[in-house]
Amino acid sequence: MVAGSRARWVRAAVPARKGSIVTVISEDDVRARVRALIADVDANDRVAFRGTQFDRGLAWVHFPEGRGGLGLSPKMQTVVAAELQNAARVYDDIALNPIGIGMAAPLLVTYGSDEMLDRFLRRIFTGEDIWCQLFSEPGAGSDVASLATRAVRDGDEWIVNGQKVWTTLGHVSNFGLLAARTDPDQPKHKGMSYFVVDMHEAGVEVRPLFQITGEAEFNEVFFTDARVRHEYMLGQEGDGWNVAVATLMNERVALGGGVRSRGSGPIEVVLEAWRDNQHLHGPAMRDRVAQLWIRSEVLRFTNQRARTVAKAGTPGPEGSIGKLLSAELNKDIGECALDVLGAAGMLHPAGYPMDRPSHAGLDARDPYRMFLRMRAQSIEGGTSEVMRNILGERVLGLPKEPATDRDLAWSKVPRNG
Ligand SMILES: Cc1cc2nc3c(=O)[nH]c(=O)nc-3n(C[C@H](O)[C@H](O)[C@H](O)COP(=O)(O)OP(=O)(O)OC[C@H]3O[C@@H](n4cnc5c(N)ncnc54)[C@H](O)[C@@H]3O)c2cc1C
Structure with missing residues (x-):
């Protein structure tokens, strides 16, 4: 020592x-x-x-x-x-395996069996197994509890049918975190269960979705009679909502910037652009860059404070503070980085390839790509509006939004299609 x-x-x-x-x-x-x-x-x-x-x-x-x-x-x-x-x-842990490191690992430590921990944890950390998150559906985004993908028990397995959407890195993932409906006659929050799914299982089909950066970082995932092992259920049957909430809280902490060293992350990109281009600007731009630096530091300290109260498994709703702050800050950083480039900031560099990246673009290093990628930050992992609702209701104790379908069986809730 x-x-x-x-x-x-x-x-x-x-x-x-x-x-x-x-x-x-x-x-x-x-x-x-x-x-x-x-x-x-x-x-x-x-x-x-x-x-x-x-x-x-x-x-x-x-x-x-x-x-x-x-x-x-x-x-x-x-x-x-x-x-x-x-x-x-x-x-960068989150760039390497955002869902594996940011969400699956803390979830497995809380809910996983010893066999799962032995099999998954180390390979998640090394990036040998990339993971994805299978929550959002065409009819269930912010209100993810209304999801319709069905899992039906068949002996030691579950048979899964349905469609997920916006599945980041689904095309390179070996495993996914799946929320599915196991009892449609329960209210929406009660009839869900949570599984680890092998993405190479028969009946799992991944199709690309292109985004504003020109890349297909995310996907649609279709399940057609796909089989999932019962022993890979996380939490109890019907308790999927609580496991999903734990996942989302970890996601928000991860997207909130995690544990960074001073001056690293998105702010570094602006500072680099500033070093090369400050001769183009006066004190107003210097102030803008300085303000972003200050906000980045405030976020970093806020995340550090959140870390001190977080347990090894599940952080509290305070994680939403970092997520909200970082989403809004990073969009401002992206805009400033282009402005710092001056006239050059108006030109997208040659080449706008429609490609399939092997990692999420959260660590975008060039200002052009960062500007485009950061637009998604106030949507992914829960929109900024939803973060404000969570903070209002669960941190500040304000009255809840009215919810007419909370106690109604999911199968009785009117929906399109
Ligand atoms: C880059 C990116 C990556 C993603 N990766 C994944 C992934 O890996 N896995 C996954 O499962 N999902 C993923 N998502 C999906 C993401 O979680 C959803 O897009 C998000 O939760 C919003 O859902 P929605 O798109 O259906 O919008 P909707 O829920 O339809 O919302 C539409 C608008 O209404 C607002 N709104 C909705 N409800 C309320 C409310 N109660 N109060 C106030 N305003 C409200 C929203 O803020 C938004 O502006 C990703 C999204 C993006 C952009």
Whole structure:
């Protein structure tokens, strides 16, 4: 263990068994472990580097030992993130495997069996298994609880039929998080169940949907008599809504920017553009860039604070604050980045390929692409309007929106088609 005047002692969050030694790991010790990782493994070899990071408990320090963590406070992940900036190659977790790392991993730690944890966690972190989220449907977006995809039990399996839409990275995913209706005679929030689905199973068809950037980052997914293992149900039968809410809360924390080091992420793109083009501008633009820097810092600290209250599995509705702030901030950053380029900002660079990226564009590094991609941030993972509703109702305690279908059986709710 490394001693030092700046050492802050953090008691492991994992409860000690009677008679066992409580592990105490300091901030400096965590730093030393990250440095050792960087020294021991070539960061350019993603799978080897991140696999070792997982094995040494530095993937998610707040997860249990043996599951990619050290049982520490989640805020210690900021220490890991800062130190990892010194590696030869820096990976953005959310860009690498946004749904796997941002949503599936915390969900599995909360609801998954040991077999699932053994099979999935490490490969999620290394990016060997990309995951997708199968919630939205043509008739169920903001009101995802009204979804219509059906799962019917058949022995040790479920047979799934229906359609999902806007499935980010469905075309490169090995596994998906599926919310489906298992009892249509229950009210919409009660008759849902939640599954891990193998995307290579027969009866799962993925078709591209192109977006404003010219890329097909997301997809339509059709289920036709696709089979899902019963043991891959997360939570109890009929309890899918609670698991879905846990997923969405983790999604909002992930989309809210997660744990970043100072000056990294979208603001870095503006700063780079500013360094090269400041001669084109006067004090007004300097102020605008400075304001965005300040808002980015406020967001970063807000996310850090949210981390300190988050449990290893499910964050609270406060995650919606980061999601709302980052969606609106990143759109402003995208616009400013183009303005900083001056007249050049009006020209989209040659080539507007309709392609199928292997990762989500949340880490867009060029201002043009960032401007276009950031438009989606106030829609994906719940719109900004819906975030405001959640904050109003669940954080501020304001009266709920009227809901006439809450107690009605899902099958009795009038709907189109
Ligand atoms: C880039 C991108 C990636 C996505 N990836 C995925 C994915 O991987 N998996 C997945 O399942 N889904 C994904 N989505 C879908 C996303 O979650 C939905 O688009 C979103 O929840 C909104 O649903 P909707 O599009 O059906 O809009 P609607 O719910 O129809 O909303 C339309 C408009 O009405 C407003 N509105 C709706 N309800 C209310 C209300 N109660 N109060 C006030 N205003 C309201 C909304 O804010 C919006 O402006 C993705 C979307 C985008 C843009």
